[in-house]
Amino acid sequence: MDAVSACKNPSKKAEQVLDAARRLFVERGFGATNMDALAAAAGVSKATIYAHYDSKEALFAATARRECRRLVVRMAxxxxxxxxxxxxxxxxxxxxxxxxxxxxxxxxxxxxxxxxxxxxxxxxxxxxxxxxxxxxxxxxxxxxxxxxxxxxxxxxxxxxxxxxxxxxxxxxxxxxxxxxxxxxxxxxxxxxxxxxxxxxxxxxxxxxxx
Amino acid sequence: MDAVSACKNPSKKAEQVLDAARRLFVERGFGATNMDALAAAAGVSKATIYAHYDSKEALFAATARRECRRLVVRMAxxxxxxxxxxxxxxxxxxxxxxxxxxxxxxxxxxxxxxxxxxxxxxxxxxxxxxxxxxxxxxxxxxxxxxxxxxxxxxxxxxxxxxxxxxxxxxxxxxxxxxxxxxxxxxxxxxxxxxxxxxxxxxxxxxxxxx
DNA sequence: GTCTATATTTCGATAGAC
DNA sequence: GTCTATCGAAATATAGAC
The missing domain is CATH 1.10.357.10 (Tetracycline Repressor, domain 2)
Incomplete structure (x- = not known):
């Protein structure tokens, strides 16, 4: 259940989604971020997001895990x-x-x-x-x-x-x-x-x- | 805009609401707490909450401010x-x-x-x-x-x-x-x-x- | 002041075409 | 794989009776 397996279908758009998710979730938090804003920020449609991630929660978890891993690199x-x-x-x-x-x-x-x-x-x-x-x-x-x-x-x-x-x-x-x-x-x-x-x-x- | 002025009409039920708000907001956070659960926990109707507080955000702000003030007493x-x-x-x-x-x-x-x-x-x-x-x-x-x-x-x-x-x-x-x-x-x-x-x-x- | 019942909006998720 | 359009649930807020 890591960032990879949480993404059902890796591609370039999936990256865009993950990047937008990072920005919005970090800035506004989980509750204050909605999927419409997320789709707009990623430059894709909501349906595309759901093609790659099962739910908002799954996307959040994948995002947070990826960012934590990046942190390891930075602090090392x-x-x-x-x-x-x-x-x-x-x-x-x-x-x-x-x-x-x-x-x-x-x-x-x-x-x-x-x-x-x-x-x-x-x-x-x-x-x-x-x-x-x-x-x-x-x-x-x-x-x-x-x-x-x-x-x-x-x-x-x-x-x-x-x-x-x-x-x-x-x-x-x-x-x-x-x-x-x-x-x-x-x-x-x-x-x-x-x-x-x-x-x-x-x-x-x-x-x-x- | 403190806890008092945020409450439009102080009374016993207003206290109950504030107490329930403290419990739920602290336990679940702002986003995960809804007004139905809040009304149930306070033992009042949603309309009563809105009679005392303009919005969910106003109630949250009033609750958080009051709890911070209580903290002063505890730490002193x-x-x-x-x-x-x-x-x-x-x-x-x-x-x-x-x-x-x-x-x-x-x-x-x-x-x-x-x-x-x-x-x-x-x-x-x-x-x-x-x-x-x-x-x-x-x-x-x-x-x-x-x-x-x-x-x-x-x-x-x-x-x-x-x-x-x-x-x-x-x-x-x-x-x-x-x-x-x-x-x-x-x-x-x-x-x-x-x-x-x-x-x-x-x-x-x-x-x-x- | 307080309730029941309801209006209105927001938002997560999906159907179906391409 | 991606989009447009839409559904349906959930949640905020209010109307109107008592």
Whole structure:
């Protein structure tokens, strides 16, 4: 029951439909999007949509799954952003990349959509979580593990350390963005610096020069 | 345009309607709730609903606003949970209270609803943010300010410290709950301890006995 | 103020021609 | 495979009696 099998008859028009569905569902949500608007946006007729997808719900599920998969790709990039740098510099770079991704309109829209429909489509929540946050957490954990082996960190549970670092970075930014009231951009860089400072205070190797 | 003025004709039945609206909207969301179900749940006729509220949207807005205001009251309680205790004990207690509130089904449901409809009703996001997270942040900042004056904390920006502490507590719990996949409860207390440990590593007074 | 019954609209889904 | 045209259900909103 993935995006492929949900599409009964793959073709170019099926792609157009999926693209339009992504735009409209992400912008307006499931309930506020109707099939007429969807057909118009895709440049096809409603009947064509139903030739490819059994129902509005099936189309939504296929769309959401596809977008979550794309997310995995996006978040996996930047994994090596922190090569060969001092700990705090590397963490700052990771922080910027993380917040950039977190604040991008496509990701925010997708997350809002998934949250909104997580009761109607319970599986989506799991898929999303495994995609974006899961990938990021794994990626950061790997970096911290390397840093620990190199003596930059104290001996610790690197996965929990990664969770804490990401939490410090996220702050209430995530919530505010989801609520439609993002904080001014000027607050971002100081917040990253403070997140790094707190992380280093707990996990930085005491013996390192500072 | 608040909950009062949105209700054209206050009465006992108007209360019943608002109560039913809270339950259904929070459980099922705006789109999946219809006026027939609402009337049945409230024990009144549809016409009665429309005698008190101009439209489904008006009823939703009134309901959401009222629930956000109630939230302020809930979160303000527990402000003095941390009186006369050692720093880490107090922080642990604050942490438990915070997570309890964060995880309560009513609050999660309300938040999900507000996020889901934050494009259709942009004002709601602001109202919610000012209510729950705003109150909590203020409350924790006050405690930290007192602790700082008593010499338990280093000299610091207590508001930012409060933000970081709450972020550490929240972790990705919030996200996972909103996505419908909460982590096992057993992970909660260790996570709180670790949050406190990281916070104290950065902000705890170095001279204090440990 | 509240009800029953109904009007009206919106929207998901389909039939049938090409 | 795709379109035009349409059906039928569901849902919002209202009319009119009490």
């Amino acid at each position: 990039i930047g994994e090596d952003v922190a090569e060969h740098r001092a700990l705090d510099t590397a963490l700052t770079h990771i922080g910027r990349a993380f917040l950039d991704a977190l604040m991008s309109p496509e990701i925010v829209g997708l997350l809002r959509m998934v949250i909104a429909e997580s009761t109607r489509f319970p599986e989506l929540g799991q898929i999303y979580y495994d995609s974006a946050p899961g990938q990021t957490l794994t990626s950061v954990t790997c970096y911290l593990e390397r840093a620990r082996r190199e003596g930059l960190l104290i001996d610790c549970d690197t996965r929990r350390a990664a969770e804490q670092f990401l939490s410090l970075l996220r702050g209430d930014l995530h919530l505010r963005i989801l609520l439609g009231h993002p904080p001014p951009r000027a607050e971002r860089d100081p917040a990253i610096d403070e997140a790094v400072a707190t992380f280093v205070a707990r996990y930085g190797a005491r013996a390192s020069a500072s | 309680i527990g402000e003095d949970v941390a009186e006369h205790r050692a720093l880490d004990t107090a922080l642990t207690h604050i942490g438990r209270a915070f997570l309890d509130a964060l995880m309560s089904p009513e609050i999660v449901g309300l938040l999900r609803m507000v996020i889901a409809e934050s494009t259709r009703f942009p004002e709601l996001g602001q109202i919610y943010y000012d209510s729950a997270p705003g109150q909590t942040l203020t409350s924790v900042t006050c405690y930290l300010e007192r602790a700082r004056r008593e010499g338990l904390l280093i000299d610091c920006d207590t508001r930012r410290a409060a933000e970081q502490f709450l972020s550490l507590l929240r972790g990705d719990l919030h996200l996972r709950i909103l996505l419908g996949h909460p982590p096992p409860r057993a992970e909660r207390d260790p996570a709180i301890d670790e949050a406190v440990a990281t916070f104290v590593a950065r902000y705890g007074a170095r001279a204090s006995a440990s």
